[in-house]
Amino acid sequence: MKPGKRFFLLTGILLLVVMLSSLLAGCGKQEPGTAPKGRESTLVVAPKYEGDNLNPILGYGKYGGSKFFNGLVKFDESLNVVPDLAESWEISPDGKTYTFHLRKGVRWHDGKEFTADDVKFTYERILDPEVASPLKPYFELVEKIDVVDDYTLRIQLSEPYAPFLEKLVVGIVPKHLLDGKDIKTAEFNQHPVGTGPFKFVEWRKGERLVMEANPDYFLGKPEIDRVVVSFIPDENTRLLQTVKGEVDVAFLPPKLASKAESSEVQVFTVPTGEWCGIALPYENPLFRDRNLRQALAYAIDKQSIVDNILEGKGEPTSIPFRSNHWAYNPKAKRYSLNLEKAKALLAASGWKDTDGDGILDKNGKPLRFTLMYPADDVLRKDICTAVRTDLRKVGVDVELAGLSWEQIKPRMYQDATLFFFATVYDPDDQYPIWHSKFIGQGWWNPTCFRNRKVDELLEKGRATMDKQKRREIYGELQEILAEEQPMVFIAFMDHTYLCSKGVKGIKIQPEGHSGYMTEGLWWNLEEWSLE
Known part of the structure; x- marks a missing residue:
């Protein structure tokens, strides 16, 4: 379904929900985020991801x-x-x-x-x-x-x-x-015992996780008695359940969250250090050409992705450091949209359209590659679709593949993948993403990037205690990554949450990866209350 049709369909559904809510008002229905006196207070939240363990x-x-x-x-x-x-x-x-x-x-x-x-x-x-x-x-x-x-x-x-x-x-x-x-x-991974503000009750995979307030918590019992974490993979369903009051707080993509703000629900935008980039694995000979990697960076309209897919909630980037990060280097090379530069770089590497089909080729082979993304992630699909459209303008044919993470992993050293990583805390977050020692270790260093100078800088940066010296070290790292483009860095992405106005005590904390219940808006959940 095209985005335009989805919008009009969603708008119609939301209008219907609003009318039904008005008809039901005064009929004894409990308002979202409320807790009648003398009864247990229950908060229902809907993150993006479920996860596979609690250890x-x-x-x-x-x-x-x-x-x-x-x-x-x-x-x-x-x-x-x-x-x-x-x-x-x-x-x-x-x-x-x-x-x-x-x-x-x-x-x-x-x-x-x-x-x-x-x-x-x-x-x-x-x-x-x-x-x-x-x-x-x-x-x-x-x-x-x-x-x-x-x-x-x-x-x-x-x-x-x-x-x-x-x-x-x-x-x-x-x-x-x-x-x-x-x-x-260990069974503990599914039935955890901790010291935290909430105690584990049950986990029905694919449905919900339930926790209850810890009356013996060393900082005091949380005000909310019970939290139900509802796993709703479909984002439109997550949106509608929040608007109807069945969910109090939901993680949603900006395009959906921004359309639903009303007198009953509000949108929280959380600044993040999460960035998206297309990993170009060096195990694939095609991606070893720096001209090609830079050409892709020039050909992608990053600002359009931020404006139209992220609803302006984020910023385009050419490096894995956001402009407000203390180690950010403003002198690192930038890749703003420039189709002529992209075409020139591809031509310099011998790519030409010899058969007039609109796709560049060399030695009889078309300039074509597969771009993978998790099939259940609408945001990533939208970004990949935009990338495919942009790259076609310079003669690059991209085949999209929406797969499960289990299907992506064995192919990620040959095919391109849209990854989300984060640099919100210390620059050392970059260590396992780029250091050559992590090639082949799970999801780390998915580009198989090997650069002796980068390895040295990463090791030196974590061992240096002086902040100004660290800024210089990571500044040099950014210059190398910007020049090499082992990933085509696209944008930093802010996160959006749709919340019932009956939920009080929410505080905004900058975050990295999110979508789970371990960080993000609910970082201070134990301080929340319901009205």
């Missing part, structure tokens, strides 16, 4: 924000690192030894006491190669972990690591429930 060691809530768990530290509203399970800490003058003083009296949801042994266990499992934790790159400089006593922990690093504290937002898991278990297959 922090396996990546659940790697940026904090998990409602079941706490890290040693957490991010506040401005992304400052503040105490969580650790009340305080000291860092040695050489930047290699961290001593943490833990809260006393914190209990797991099963009543057992939280101690430093749990922290040591969590980090050691993250480092265990058998576990293959996606967080391992951020802990690889940990040399030794010592439990001084039940409430004191000392961590020794092999060398200084500037963003180490930020990595400790990851949730701590209970040793007494996981010691001796296979972390990858």
Whole structure:
């Protein structure tokens, strides 16, 4: 269905919903986001993604924000690192030894006491190669972990690591429930026990996840008694259920959210460090040509994608650093729309339209490649469709393939893929995306990018403590990535949420990846209330 038709159909549905809501008013229907006196308050939220496990060691809530768990530290509203399970800490003058003083009296949801042994266990499992934790790159400089006593922990690093504290937002898991278990297959992954503000109740995969307020939470019981996380893959259905009051807060693409704001629901726009880019894997000989990669960057109308697909909620980019990031380098090469430059670069690499079919060719082969995206993601499909249209104007034929992630993974070293990554916290977020050591390790370094200078800069940047020197290091990194374009960087994308006006206490925190229930708008869910 064309976007125009979808819009008019959706508008008609929304008008019908509004009329039905008016007819039902005064008939005893509870308003969205309300909790009658004397009754349990229930909040219904609809994120974009469900996820496949609830274990922090396996990546659940790697940026904090998990409602079941706490890290040693957490991010506040401005992304400052503040105490969580650790009340305080000291860092040695050489930047290699961290001593943490833990809260006393914190209990797991099963009543057992939280101690430093749990922290040591969590980090050691993250480092265990058998576990293959996606967080391992951020802990690889940990040399030794010592439990001084039940409430004191000392961590020794092999060398200084500037963003180490930020990595400790990851949730701590209970040793007494996981010691001796296979972390990858443990029942705990589906039935978690944490120290967080909400306790796990049930998870019906593909339907809902239910949590309830923890009455013994060390910062006080949350005001909302029960949270139902409803998994609604179809975005139009998610929208309609929110407008009708069946869902209180929903993650939605900007094109849908902006059309639904009314007296009952409001749109929250959250600034992010999430960017989208087309990975051009070097294992495919076609993508080893820098002229080709730069030509693609010049041929894509990034501003149009931001204006028309993201509804202006974002900004075009040529590097994986947003313009408001402290390490952003404004001198890095930019790729604004320039079809003539794109054509010239392709011609310089020998691409010509010898048969007059509108598609460039060389040595009898057309300039054609496949661009993959997850089939259930409308936003990514829209971006890929726009890219295909743009590239056709310079003689590049793109075949779109909407697949499952399981189908994409074995093909990602040959075919192009639209990826979403994030640089919102420390620039070290770039480390596993570009360092050559991560080629072949899961989803890391999907372009198979090998650049000795980039490896050196990434290693130097994480080991340098002075912020100005780090800015210079990552500035040079950006210049190389801008020149090489191992990914065609397209845009940074703000996130939009549709919320019932009966939900109070929402605070905006800049975010990275979102769509899950581990960060994003619900980062301070325990502080929300319902009217």
